[in-house]
Amino acid sequence: MTYEETITALRCADTGSRELDAGVYEALGGTVLSNVLAGYWREDGGGQVPDYTTSLDAAFALLDDIIPTSRLLSLSRIKNGDSAGWACTLQHASAHIISTTGATAPLALSATIVSAWNRPCVLRFRSTAAAQG
Numbered sequence: 001m002t003y004e005e006t007i008t009a010l011r012c013a014d015t016g017s018r019e020l021d022a023g024v025y026e027a028l029g030g031t032v033l034s035n036v037l038a039g040y041w042r043e044d045g046g047g048q049v050p051d052y053t054t055s056l057d058a059a060f061a062l063l064d065d066i067i068p069t070s071r072l073l074s075l076s077r078i079k080n081g082d083s084a085g086w087a088c089t090l091q092h093a094s095a096h097i098i099s100t101t102g103a104t105a106p107l108a109l110s111a112t113i114v115s116a117w118n119r120p121c122v123l124r125f126r127s128t129a130a131a132q133g
Contacts, residue, residue, distance in 0.1 A: 003027050003118065007100070010111035014103050016053025020110075025049045027114050028066060052110045059109040067092050067116055075105055088112040 001009060006027040013020060022032045022040040031043035040049040050058040063070060070092035078087045078101065086108035089099040098116045102108030 001027065003114065007111055007114050010053065010107050010114065011100060011102055013053070013107055016051070016104060016106055016110075018049075018051075020053040020107075021049050021051055024052045024062070024110050024114060028062075028117055051106075053106050054104075056106050056109070059106045059113070063090075063109065063113055066113055070116070073097070075109060090116055092116055 001023045006023045018040055026032055033041045033043050052058050052062050070090050073089040073091050075088045078085055085101050085103050086105045087101050088108040090112045091097050098112055100111040100115050102111050
């Protein structure tokens with residue numbers, strides 16, 4: 001998936017999935033090795049791709065890894081007519097505000113992280129940056 005397709009998939013999904021987790025990892029510059037039986041593994045040898053889209057702990061760890069200087073402004077439940085979901089707003093680089101929505105809190109946070117990815121001053125995965133440096 002492309003960067004834009006990943007954001008759209010995260011915003012439109014009803015629930016997180018391993019495929020979305022792999023899409024997030026790849027959209028942020030990682031490479032995934034997939035195996036139908038073994039799941040999704042990071043090519044850099046760092047183990048399985050974390051459950052970014054189903055676990056708030058994994059999504060927050062991703063935020064700390066990718067944009068450590070960011071500030072989470074809000075992660076809140078929203079209701080729009082008959083549908084409910086989550087909204088996430090993040091500030092980074094002291095001026096950039098990024099807001100996205102998702103059906104669940106991990107989806108909303110993951111979509112916000114991917115949305116922030118192409119902004120100035122965003123770091124790459126530490127493992128990738130260390131390998132390049």
